[in-house]
Amino acid sequence: MTSDQLVVTRFAPSPTGHLHIGGARTALFCWAYAKKTGGRFLIRIEDTDQARSSEASARGILEDLAWLGIEWDEGPELPVAGRASPIGGDPRHVAPFYQSQRLAIYNEVLDGMMGRGVAYADFTPAETIERARKASSGKNETFKYRPADSEILPLAEQKRRMAAGESHVIRLRAPQEGIRVVDEVLGEVAFAAGEVDDLVLRKADGYPTYHFGVVVDDEMMGVTHVLRGQEHLMNTPRHAAIQRVLGYRTPVYAHMPLIFNDQGAKMSKRERDATARDAVRKAGLTASPITAIDDAAFTGWLADKKRQLETGQLESLADHLHLTLPEVSVEDFRKAGYLPEVICNFIALLGWNPGMKNADGTDLEKFDMEFLARRFDLPAIGKSNSRFDRKKLASFNGDAINAMTDAEFAARWLAWCERFDPATARQLAAMGTERAAWLARAVKPRCKTLRDAMKPAQFVFTPDDAIAYDPAAVKKHLEAPVVASGVVSPGQTPPAPLGLSTGRDILRALKKVLETLHPWTPEVIHAGIEQFSKDHGLGMGQVAQPIRVALTGTGVSPGLGEALAVVGKTSTLARIGRCLERRA
RNA sequence: GGCCCCAUCGUCUAGUCCGGUCUAGGACGCUAGGUUCUCAUCCUAGAAACUGGGGUUCGAAUCCCCAUGGGGUCACCA
Structure with a gap:
């Protein structure tokens, strides 16, 4: 092998299922090495198992690779939306790329x-x-x-x-x-x-x-x-x-080196079945809770560790049980709301390390594809197997989300929803860019994945008359007596500030102020509420919590400015009104 | 079991090739504080590892041997 020869690496999946996260890392390293050396990266489909291979699987694998940003110079062609030429092709005339051909x-x-x-x-x-x-x-x-x-x-x-x-x-x-x-x-x-x-x-x-x-x-x-x-x-x-x-x-x-799950076992679909099976047992279910699985198949699966449900069935079951299955394929991670560039960064770190420091002395471990393509090298690959730490992946993903601009986050969240949560996508799209950006700002630091961005945003999409009030929150923030802020001498009962003796009183007074605010932006709202608290000798918390309950039914929400702005003035006032009327 | 590979905090790892600068550094997670309108983010601090035993050497996480442990593989699957 002479050193001036063109480097050609290849990823050769067998199209018998989804692209496994370990396979993705292999592909990534092949890609990176070809880029690093100015060589070529090719894909060949090893479909020699006639019984298990399928074109649908091959296609899915190619799409997953493309989504990750691992593009092949040679191999089956995959058209990409918004791009003139497809990925792949046969510039060196070495086709066909399917072994069956x-x-x-x-x-x-x-x-x-x-x-x-x-x-x-x-x-x-x-x-x-x-x-x-x-x-x-x-x-x-x-x-x-x-x-x-x-x-x-x-x-x-x-x-x-x-x-x-x-x-x-x-x-x-x-x-x-x-x-x-x-x-x-x-x-x-x-x-x-x-x-x-x-x-x-x-x-x-x-x-x-x-x-x-x-x-x-x-x-x-x-x-x-x-x-x-x-x-x-x-x-x-x-x-x-x-x-x-x-x-x-x-x-x-x-x-x-190989990649295992956090238990040290192989990352496989079997692991997902086992997780679901455990949850079913805990829930005490003996018959299929969903129509997608008939009872015979269900009980057979439940009793036999070796049996696996079809992917669709397994996911429906997990949805029904509000269960998060351990991700093993690229598609799983995508569905769970992980970002492709973060996945690539993270899996690259499983077995490879740039061995460089940041300016502050910490290890350099966050990098992009361009860095990988420039710095990747074979001798730096580790020799020992590693475990896939989903917590660290989630942390990296959260960091990447947090680092996005509001507009970028809004766009990517919307794109994710369009594929995996169309109902939310419609609402998001109807919101307009300004409100979407406020929502993005509110949600970004509160989610690790695009999927769980929905949780802190849920209240926005709940109709005004459908807010469910948490009794404990109501009691604590609306009904309990208000104590004035500031230093109070021991043994001295502080006077109720300006006649506002409960959170409900505060909310009622605040509503009048909110009605006058204009324009309805996070900054104006925040300033308005802050001024209100000062005027009444209250702490921000004493004012904020009653509004939260009115707005969300609970004592937890994103920052008030953003939350009220996104919900909109009309809805905010309607929610406060409804909250005040209820058992007033 | 045969063959092969591997071995630093709970996890991912830096350091190992070219022994001393390593009272072993970082990240995630964990614990404790702090900032903040809740939650989260963010900030600070802390606990936490060289598998064991022999060598070689003035000196070993770093080199050698053995043991132990972990993993892979033994198809008309890939």
Whole structure:
């Protein structure tokens, strides 16, 4: 491998589900390395499992990558709204990018291998091998399929039986030599001779196995650097063996540490099912609470840890139980209201660290894609597995939200709602930019994700006559006697200020002041309320809390100026009026 | 079990390659204060780690060996 050669990295997902967060990190690192070296990043779809692959899944994975901002230079084309050209394409003429469309290529290579005796057709029934495998695992031995030379049919016989349509696989005649692989993150890894057995290259259905497809395609597509998860480490000698037999280059390998959940277990959909199952048990449910799942399926799922609900069913169930499922796929995180740039930042940190300090001496850990593209490097990748700390992700996301301008936040919140919460999106859109900005200012420091931006904003969208009053808040802030602010000598009963003996009295007096305020902006409102408190010898809190109860039904809300401004003058006065009338 | 990889606060990590500047720094979380009209944000402070044992060396978180622990992998899945 010469250093002036064009670097080509690839991400090669199998389209059997959603893009996993770990896969996203692999893709991100591949992308970053290509950018860093001025090379190319390509995507190949490994759809050789006919039963599990789907075009919908492939499409979803591409969309998730695009959403994250991980764009590929070569690969399947994905049109992007508002952009002239799609992502992807085939500038170096290495297509097709779907392995299912490359069968002729594999077969040609295979034919050559058989002719040279480094691959052979094997007609042994799968069950026979399976039995042998079971037997040796029973004896705690590692099963290696390695027939003696004499057991391998002559080529002509192989061809004859293949032509006759007999079911068979094609296997590698594995070279029996030790294999040494230089890994850019782990260093030199050696495997003893005999580690690689006669693995299958082409399955009985005529599709290549993963090992074979990867090796052939990486060669043909000019891939120079293979960055993948450490779960592939033991595949490396297999791939190297195939490459050796084929006379291919061996790309540079870099195996990155794995990502686990906070329990140290694999992040998987199974984890989501388990979370839902626990909640169902706690709630004491024995029958399906939602129509999307019939009772038989529900009880079966509940009883069997290994069973999984369909994604849609699981989510409906979680909604019904007001349960937040642990996110595992990019789509989950998107739905939960995490920002793509924050996700990229965070997952990059899981296994990679720029090793730089900020001006104040803290570690530099917040960075953008442009920084990654400039600073990413293989030797800085860690060797040990890490756990995915959702709390820290949430913190990063909250920081990013807080750092946005009000207008930017309003726009991104709206965009999120349009996709995941259309009802709120309509209300937000109807609000107008000025009020939306006030709302953004009110909500920004109170949410970690776009999804939970709704909580502190809920009162805004509640109709004036539907505010539900929290009895405790009413008692505390409207009915309890008011004590004058300021220093009061011990044992002395302070006089009620200007005849305002309860929060309700304060609210009534304040309403008259609010009626006169103009324009109805956060600043004017805030100043008006502050002046009112001063005039009556009250603390801000004594005035603020009664308004809060009138406005939201509770003692908790964003800052008063923003809250009243967003709700609007008419609605604010209506809410205060309704609150005063109630059991006055 | 065989093979392979890994090992610094609860978690993510800096420091390890080129031993001394490390009474081991930061971030998230946690605890305690403070600012503020509630909540949140924000600010300040604190508790919290070099897995163990042997070497090598004047000196080891850093180098070597062993043990222990964790992980991966052993398919006609990828």
